[in-house]
Structure formats: structure tokens, C-alpha cells
Amino acid sequence: MIEALGSPFMQKAFVAGILVSILTGVISAFIVLRKMSFIGAGISHAAFGGVAIGFFAGANPLLTAVLYSVAVAIGIDFTVRKGKISEDVSIGIFYSLSMAIGIALLSLSQTYNVDLFGYLFGNILAITPEEIVLTLAVSVAVSGFIVAFLKELFLITYNEELARVSGIRVDLLNIVFLAALSVTIVVSIRIVGVIMVSALLVIPGATARLFARGLRSMIAISCAAGLASVIIGLVVSYEYDMAPGAGIVLTAATLFFIPLLLKRRS
Amino acid sequence: MSIAVEIDSLTVKIKNKDVLKNVSFTLEEGLFLGIVGPNAGGKTTLVRTILGLARPSSGSVRVFGKSPEGHLVRGGAFGYLPQHQNIDPGFPASVIDIVLMGRYNAVGFFRWPGKKDTDKALRSLAVMGVEDLKDAQYTHLSGGQQQRVSIARALAGDPRVLILDEPSTGIDVVGQEDFYHLLKGLQKKMNLTILMVSHDIGTVTTYVDEIACLNINLYYHGNPLGALNEKVLTSLYGKNVDLLLHTDVCEKCERLR
Ligand SMILES: Nc1ncnc2c1ncn2[C@@H]1O[C@H](COP(=O)(O)OP(=O)(O)OP(=O)(O)O)[C@@H](O)[C@H]1O
Numbered sequence: 001m002i003e004a005l006g007s008p009f010m011q012k013a014f015v016a017g018i019l020v021s022i023l024t025g026v027i028s029a030f031i032v033l034r035k036m037s038f039i040g041a042g043i044s045h046a047a048f049g050g051v052a053i054g055f056f057a058g059a060n061p062l063l064t065a066v067l068y069s070v071a072v073a074i075g076i077d078f079t080v081r082k083g084k085i086s087e088d089v090s091i092g093i094f095y096s097l098s099m100a101i102g103i104a105l106l107s108l109s110q111t112y113n114v115d116l117f118g119y120l121f122g123n124i125l126a127i128t129p130e131e132i133v134l135t136l137a138v139s140v141a142v143s144g145f146i147v148a149f150l151k152e153l154f155l156i157t158y159n160e161e162l163a164r165v166s167g168i169r170v171d172l173l174n175i176v177f178l179a180a181l182s183v184t185i186v187v188s189i190r191i192v193g194v195i196m197v198s199a200l201l202v203i204p205g206a207t208a209r210l211f212a213r214g215l216r217s218m219i220a221i222s223c224a225a226g227l228a229s230v231i232i233g234l235v236v237s238y239e240y241d242m243a244p245g246a247g248i249v250l251t252a253a254t255l256f257f258i259p260l261l262l263k264r265r266s
Numbered sequence: 267m268s269i270a271v272e273i274d275s276l277t278v279k280i281k282n283k284d285v286l287k288n289v290s291f292t293l294e295e296g297l298f299l300g301i302v303g304p305n306a307g308g309k310t311t312l313v314r315t316i317l318g319l320a321r322p323s324s325g326s327v328r329v330f331g332k333s334p335e336g337h338l339v340r341g342g343a344f345g346y347l348p349q350h351q352n353i354d355p356g357f358p359a360s361v362i363d364i365v366l367m368g369r370y371n372a373v374g375f376f377r378w379p380g381k382k383d384t385d386k387a388l389r390s391l392a393v394m395g396v397e398d399l400k401d402a403q404y405t406h407l408s409g410g411q412q413q414r415v416s417i418a419r420a421l422a423g424d425p426r427v428l429i430l431d432e433p434s435t436g437i438d439v440v441g442q443e444d445f446y447h448l449l450k451g452l453q454k455k456m457n458l459t460i461l462m463v464s465h466d467i468g469t470v471t472t473y474v475d476e477i478a479c480l481n482i483n484l485y486y487h488g489n490p491l492g493a494l495n496e497k498v499l500t501s502l503y504g505k506n507v508d509l510l511l512h513t514d515v516c517e518k519c520e521r522l523r
């Protein structure tokens with residue numbers, strides 16, 4: 001632990017990791033309650049397409065990933081409305097399409113030095129100071145949004161029609177929520193990678209649900225579970241020299257299953 | 267007295283099928299309207315159209331002279347109890363949290379409910395006779411208790427119009443009589459306009475001011491006693507209407523008390 005904290009890249013990883021765990025913790029509570037885990041997984045994989053666009057165009061991959069995954073989130077929503085198909089089908093289409101775009105562009109751009117593995121499973125060595133700033137900005141914006149509209153999001157989560165009767169702009173808030181989800185996913189890529197980020201969007205919320213008696217306590221427990229997963233996971237992956245995403249997800253799953261099993265027995 | 271709800275030749279089509287056809291009626295402010303009719307008669311669709319949740323295919327709906335969409339922008343005009351709430355069985359909220367949701371519109375954006383709102387929510391719970399449940403987990407309650415809490419939520423926002431879609435579902439027989447009495451009292455005390463969908467035509471007619479008999483078309487609207495004749499009921503429900511007019515059931519519950 002001490003040794004891990006000594007290295008500068010681990011310090012950067014901890015700062016980014018703490019921010020990301022709190023962000024995903026808050027979002028995760030809503031993902032679990034609104035049964036949005038598939039859209040979380042869909043947008044995470046879509047982010048891979050966005051990363052590839054960045055490489056192809058010679059732009060910062062995280063920046064293009066932010067723009068692309070917000071567009072995909074809105075595209076999923078639009079396709080559901082326009083095409084009269086269910087959301088899981090729409091997500092399935094965008095999910096695979098984006099992966100295909102990603103693979104195609106990476107093949108075309110011939111950049112063999114692209115750290116594909118790092119984008120898929122996390123690479124804390126690649127974190128730049130600009131990305132820390134980006135993560136901080138996203139954290140402030142997303143948590144500001146959630147705090148400002150907490151009771152509205154609470155009512156939408158409970159029942160969308162009651163929320164509309166109460167004067168809440170449900171469609172608008174849903175789109176903003178999807179955008180918040182997308183940017184959260186992208187800033188989590190360096191820490192856990194696109195394959196593993198969907199776990200951070202689901203497991204802390206699921207853990208919180210085992211204990212929570214109210215929405216606010218659910219968010220708090222979810223953040224705590226996310227934070228513990230990221231810190232322990234980073235140390236473990238440093239010690240055993242594994243991809244950070246793997247260490248974090250293994251920790252998160254352990255933090256979910258242990259109380260689950262204890263709860264069943266009592 | 268002003269007009270609360272004004273519906274003019276309303277037709278609602280869902281998937282090219284008429285769910286409501288050429289429905290017209292007006293309801294004055296402060297009156298209690300009962301909406302009855304067979305399953306799939308369009309009762310839920312009618313109240314959802316009044317709330318602005320479903321759109322007319324043709325015709326118009328006005329609530330206090332404004333379109334339902336206009337009311338949705340500001341919110342708070344209606345207290346609404348949906349027929350089915352489809353609440354996730356693991357939704358983490360205490361009873362008081364749920365009732366406070368009814369206060370969100372009054373609280374306004376960027377603020378959290380305060381003491382005044384909590385007091386109001388507790389009073390609504392007391393009105394529904396379930397104040398002692400305030401700290402219980404909502405999803406741990408029985409169906410009837412959940413129904414009472416949800417009605418308390420609908421009342422907590424001081425609505426001008428209360429819309430209840432089959433509110434007596436799950437409420438016990440003795441409780442139902444009390445509940446209708448209570449609605450009647452609220453109506454008078456707060457000059458509340460109430461629209462209530464119900465299948466309990468016999469009991470409802472003794473409490474409401476007006477009744478609307480709906481089976482895609484509006485078969486009858488007016489004095490509730492006028493609806494209790496065989497001609498109206500036969501056209502509304504088809505055969506076997508005697509069942510509806512039998513009062514045995516009600517006598518039985520009188521004996522229970
Ligand atoms: N979202 C929808 N999609 C398809 N059909 C619908 C939808 N909503 C309502 N309908 C149809 O409209 C008709 C009227 O439904 P509605 O729910 O208004 O009836 P109701 O009078 O409330 O019935 P019940 O007494 O069973 O509650 C039904 O035939 C129903 O199938």
C-alpha cells in the first residue's frame with residue numbers, strides 16, 4: 001500500500017480512481033433501480049468506437065469518445081422512439097455497430113502501437129494530467145447535476161408518469177442522465193477499461209441495494225462500495241501486476257457476494 | 267362555479283383502434299365524478315388524456331380553461347393515483363419518502379422538502395389512517411396499505427383536481443365505506459374536484475355527484491341515480507346487468523360493521 005502510494009503514476013491513478021469511483025457509485029444506484037444495466041454496457045462498448053475515431057482522426061481519443069458515446073446514448077433513445085422497437089434491441093444494434101466501427105478504424109489507421117488492451121481493460125500508466133483535469137470537470141458537472149435534480153430523479157425512478165404530472169420534464173432529464181452516464185463511462189476507461197466499466201456501473205449499486213432503506217443511503221453506500229473497490233483493486237493489481245480493471249472488478253464482486261451470502265444465512 | 271374539466275368530441279385512437287369515441291362532457295369545479303364501465307371501456311385512457319399523459323386523436327380537453335399539456339409544464343394541478351403503479355419490489359423508500367413525493371411540485375426546483383412539507387405529508391397519512399406506518403419500508407407494506415399511502419401521496423400536494431383510478435383496489439370492505447366518506451369530506455372541505463374510476467357502481471352512486479358511463483362511447487353522464495336504470499346499464503355492459511343492481515353484497519357489509 002505504502003509502496004504503491006510512493007510511485008507518481010499510482011498517485012495519479014488514485015486521484016482519478018477516487019473521482020471515478022464516486023461518480024460511478026452515484027450513477028450505479030440509478031442504473032440498478034431503473035434496470036438500465038444493459039444500456040450501461042451498451043454505451044461502454046460504444047465508447048470503444050469513440051476511442052478509435054480519436055486515433056483515426058488524430059484527436060484525443062477520450063475527447064472523441066465523450067462526444068461519440070453521448071451521440072450513441074441519444075441515438076439509442078431516438079431509435080426506440082422512431083423505430084418503435086424495444087430499448088434492448090436498439091442498444092444491441094448500437095453496441096455491435098460501434099465495436100465494428102472501432103475495429104474497422106483501428107485496422108484502417110494502421111497504428112499498431114495503439115494500446116488496445118489498455119483501452120479494453122484499463123491502463124493507469126497512460127493517465128495524463130489533462131485527463132485528471134477532464135475527470136475532475138466531469139465529476140463536478142455530473143455530481144452537480146445529480147445533486148441539483150435529486151428529488152426529480154428520485155420521482156422519475158419511482159414512476160415516470162407521476163413525475164410528469166408533477167411538472168418534471170422527464171424526457172429532458174432522461175437525456176441529460178444518459179449524457180452524464182456516457183461521460184462517466186469515458187472518464188472511467190483509463191482506470192477500468194471499456195469492458196470492465198459496466199461492472200462498476202452495476203455492482204456498487206447492487207451492493208448498496210442489499211442494505212439501503214432510502215435513496216440517499218443507497219447512493220452513499222453505492223459510492224462507498226465503489227470507492228473501496230477501486231482503492232483495494234488498484235493496490236491488488238499493483239501488487240500482482242495485473243490490469244487494473246480486473247483487480248477492481250474482482251474486488252467489487254467480492255464486496256457484493258460476501259454480504260449477499262451472509263444475508264442469506266441470517 | 268367555474269368549469270374544471272371540459273371535454274369536447276374527444277376521440278382517442280391507439281394503434282388505429284378507437285379507445286374513446288366522440289366523448290363530450292363538462293364537470294364543474296368542486297364536484298365528485300364517478301367513472302364506470304366495463305374492462306377496456308377506456309376509463310384509464312380518459313383520465314390519462316385529462317392528465318396530458320395520452321393525446322387526443324381529435325377533439326379537445328380543457329382543464330380550468332387550459333390544455334392538459336399546459337398543466338404539465340407547471341405541474342401540481344392534479345393529485346393522481348394510477349391504476350397500476352408497477353413499483354419495483356426492492357425500491358428503497360420509507361412511507362414518508364413516498365408521501366413527500368407528492369410535495370415535490372410545491373417544494374420547487376433545487377430545494378429539498380422541509381418541515382412544512384413533512385408536516386403536510388404526515389397529515390395526509392393521518393387522513394388515510396396510516397400515520398403509524400410512516401417509517402416503514404413502502405415495499406414491505408400490504409397491497410391495501412400501499413394503496414392508502416399512495417392516496418396520501420396524491421393528497422399531499424394540495425391538488426385542485428384529484429384523479430383516482432380504481433382507488434378501492436385492495437382496500438377492505440369496511441375501509442371502503444370510510445374511504446368514500448372521507449373523499450366526500452375532502453371534497454366539501456377543500457372544494458376539491460374529484461374524478462374516480464370505479465367498478466363498484468352500486469356504492470359509488472351513493473357518494474358521487476355525477477357519473478360517467480363509458481364504453482368507448484359515453485353512454486351516460488349526469489345524476490348518478492339516472493344511471494341506475496336497466497336501459498343505461500344494458501347498453502353499457504351488455505347482458506347480465508341484474509348482477510350490478512343486486513344490493514346483497516352491500517347488505518352483507520352493513521351487517522359486518
Ligand atoms: N398503451 C396501450 N397500448 C395498446 N393498447 C392500449 C394501450 N392503452 C390502452 N390500450 C387499449 O385501450 C383500451 C382501453 O384501455 P383502458 O385501460 O383505458 O381501459 P379501462 O376502462 O381502464 O379498463 P379496466 O377496467 O380494465 O382498467 C383497451 O382495449 C386497451 O387494450
Ligand SMILES: [Mg+2]
Binds near residue numbers: 309310311349
Ligand atoms: Mg383502467
